[in-house]
Amino acid sequence: MLTDKQLIEIGALQTLCETGSNFELKLNWDMLKNREDSESNDFFHYDNGVLVGFLGLYGFGNKVEICGMVHPQFRRKGIFTKLLSKAIEVCIERQYDEILLNAPANSETAKKLLQLITCNYAFTEYQMKWHETEIIEDKDVGIRPSISAADLQLEIQLDVSCFGFSEEEAIDYNNRIRSEGDQQFNIIEFAGEAVGKIRISHEENNTWIYGFAILPEYQGNGIGRKALKKIVLEEHKKGNNIFLEVEATNDLALRLYESCGFQSFHAQDYYRYTKIQQ
Template identity: 30%
Template sequence: MLRARTHLTPDDLSAVADLERRVVAHDGGRLKIEWEDLRARASDPGDGPTTDLLWTTPDGRADGYVGFDSWDGRTVELVGMVDPDARGRGIGAALLGAAVQVCRDRGFAQALLIVPRPSEAGHHLARRLGAPLEHSEHALRLDTPPPPAEEDPRTTLRAATTTDLDVLAELLTAAFGQAPTHLAASFAAGDTLAVEHDGAVVGTLRRPRDGSSGGIYGFAVAPEFQGRGIGRDVLRRVSRAFFDEGATSVRLEVAVGNDRALGLYTSVGFRRVQTEDYYDLPL
């Protein structure tokens, strides 16, 4: 049965986590499920828009799932999965059809379906819906602390504040084409950092922690300060801090074709665990 959720109950979280374990055990790789966001939804009163779709059996087991994640209020990313033993029953098509309608109802301008490269069924479903490939990303993971290296004392990291809003928005727009609409709100969580070099803000990143895994997102260095070793220095510091805090891995994503960034990450020890294709669903 298809169920739309405006918030997630503890039972929902458990059912999605069990489904993820079954899917990854069968397919390998990983699924880009933002568990930090899902757990936040569990504390939401549930009077907002649909954030998750579940396909459940009468006993509460989840055989399918689609979640919605938007960082800028305009584009939404969709991640979905179907239990290996329940595939071929039309569950994926039903979930995705409902997801497209949710995206329309919520007024998103673009919906990107994330499909792991090895998922033949996912690619087939995206093509059947007439969704062109928009871009692809490598998912990278670091499982051991990077080796010690000399830190540049001119480069410092600190929590971003609202006074940094304009410069960080400019940095993110230069790096990614646009800045998130909720950038200021992200400062409250304390995981958005400003990178200073000789007292000037030259970079930024977000470093959320999800259980035993750390994440690095929105990592940008001003173009005029690139090539000076600042990015590598910051990446090492942030990664080592995660491990010092008890994390067992650090994750990030990089666009396929961005060889410069990929070279930076692999030089610190990150390795590719999966490539993911982003399909532009017609809304």
């Protein structure tokens, strides 16, 4: 678990690294604030007591994402390389199937650094914000809280069928995210059947949408679009800003979100680390 002092130091370093740039680092603050004592996921480099380098691991089932940063005045000193080397050792020890390096799409510094690492471009993830547009709520789709063992089993099934988790990984993942902060877990219903899930996180007046999935046999019927519109309407009535993330490789999902009024405002590039065996 990270201390309050460490969280403040990470936040200060992030602010410094982003100042004067046109990008944002993706440090998954919801996960940083809820680290487990049993795992080492964060790596620090100090200079005279000041944090000048940080790298975090973010596990999602059988894959892990890595994001790091170095104080602008301490770059080209091998700090990030040392942090990454330690992190890769941990990833290999935990036997992740996929290791993804995350970097802001607009960061030239990150692109130059990635040229020195054994990795290949995988995909781009877009952060999207909803811009007010007319939405007509459809009554065919319902959304309710996830409360029962059967609901949890459906969420596990959806992570397996839609996100490539193994069942064991999906169980561990769902148990972990339920201990992370203020989140709402919801079940999507259609024609009286539970067919999907959607998770919501709130921070002040901002709403983030995560883990949005529909069972494969129900996809292609407009259920996802109707469910998303329903959530947007509810959060908009509360006066909240509404955000989500989507991978560019999923063109159907991208068009779905755009048709509901979402527009991209930041992009994160992901690179697949290829030197797994050491």
